[in-house]
Every structure is written in C-alpha cells, then in structure tokens.
Amino acid sequence: MLATISPEPISIIACHALIGANIYSPQAGVLVRLHCQHDYSQRVRAAFKDGAQSIGMVLAYLNLQAQPLPDQTWQLQVHFTTPQPQLGCALATYIVAGICAELRGDEEWDRDTPLFALQQQRRRQQPPVALLQLIAEATARRIPVTSLPDLRVLFGTGNRSWLADPVAFTPPTDADDEAVPATPPPIPDWAALGSVPLYIVTGTDRAAWVARVTQAVSGNVVRSHTDADLAAIYAALADRTADTLILGVEADTILTHGLPFNRCSVAIVTGVPTNHTTDPAYVRAIGLPILLATEAVYLNLANAALAPLAAYARCPVMDLSAWGWAS
16 A cells, blocks of 8 residues: 655555565564654554553564654664554554644544444454364474465365365354254364475566476476466466466565465576666565575575675575576
C-alpha cells in the first residue's frame, strides 16, 4: 500500500504485509514507513503494542527507526513479526488515524468501531483449534506449512502436499447437541507429505538460468516460472502434479511481500543490476534465497555486491561460473 505524503501530522508512506521470510526477519511480519511532522517514535511504538493487545494479535520483535529529514520532518520505519501480516497493516492504518485525530483534538473520532472491526478480522483469520494442532504437528515433523490468501493451509509442497480448508475443521454451532454429532476433522497421511526440490533463482540473468536448470534437472513433472509473482509462487507450491519446482523471483516481489516459505533446496543468485549495486535492501532481497537454501548455493562471486553474502549461507557455496550447467 502506497500513500502520498500529506499535511497530516503523521501519514503512511508505505506498508508491506511480509507473508514469510523477508530481508528483515525469517518470519512473517509488517514493514511500515511513516512521514511525521515531529518525532512521534514513542507514541507510535506504544500505539502498536497497545493496539495489538486490544485486538488479540500476536506482535513480536517490534523495531522502530527514526530518521530526521532535511525539511525538519521525520521518517519512521516500523517492523515487527506477526503471523497475521494483513491484519498488521490494517492495524497500522487504524493507529495512524487515531494519532492524527488525537493531535488534531478531534473528540468525535470513533475509536471503538474500527477497533471492533479489527477484532472481528482477527477472529476470521484465526485457524480453528484442530487445524492449529495439525500445523504444530507438521512443524514438529519439519513439513512446510503455507498459509494461502484464501485462508486455506498447504502442508508440504508439490506432489507431496495436502490442502486443508478451515471450514472442515470448524465445529458446527450446535456441536454440543448429541443428536447432531460433529464430523471428525480430516487427518493427513503424514508419510506422504514433505518437500519437492525447490530451486529459487534471482538476479539479472534469472530467465536464462531458469531455462538452464529446467533442462538439466531430473523429474517427471518440472514446473518452472521465469518471473513468479506471489500468485504464481502459491500456485506452484500447491501444484499436486509437480515433483520439481524452479521459480525465478524478482527482487521487488521479495521486497514487497517476502517469500511464503522459509527454506528451499537450491539458491541460484546471478547478479545485481548496475543501478542497484549501492542499494543495500535490493541486494539483500536478491540474496535472501542464500539464507533459505538447504542443499547448495550457486552465487556469482565475481559480483562485488553479492560476494560478501556467501558468508551467510548454511550450505556449500559454489561460484556460478564454475557450474557445469552454465555452458
């Protein structure tokens, strides 16, 4: 969500719902940038904590940075983790409206109605208890869990996945009536669930490398996307026919949304555009898959902006130019 800077005492410049691993945290969360007429850091910090508590939203690792601007105004950057990032963005809108009303002395501003709406939104987005129990078990079994935009939950990836609809886990309103027994919620075949090989490709030569890897990998059904936006990533992860996934992802997608998974098999990081080599956030976005790879990282070590990221990999790092598939 983008907004132009306004004469209000505080306004939202940008607000991003980060759905998973991102350049600020391995967990889902929210990034908000605010333009302020004065340094309202303490007021904003307290408002986020109080607001989250009021609506029952989990909020952790709240980080706030204040930067003075040349025109004697301020920019605040707020980041926090939450399993409900869309709700976190809605909370940010509510907080800014409330602070503006308070600073203007607007005694007619309705604090309670939008707060109640946020509480209702949180309840609608909260998975049923039975589904939460399955999510906890899947996490213990190291099976990937992905929350989809329509509130369904994906266990595993590709042809080793299973899709759960919250409706099937919600007890009927008259479940206490012995004449209407509740239907037991579905239980997945845990042995069939897991992860298919997932290759993530970022950087300037993304298209060429997606094509090379697609031709080289083994698999009966390989699904590849050169420029996988968020919708394409979700669709690929939930593709029950795929036994291998190869996704090229733009840096802007990672900056705006993060990635809806916290690990991949192989990261292939090809290069940074010349006009972004001095942009730390852009470089970190291109390099994010390095932190998620569990088997191998192929990195363009000749690129001075990317080479330092090799130290953060948790698996072997190889120079992209030395890869046999490059020919």
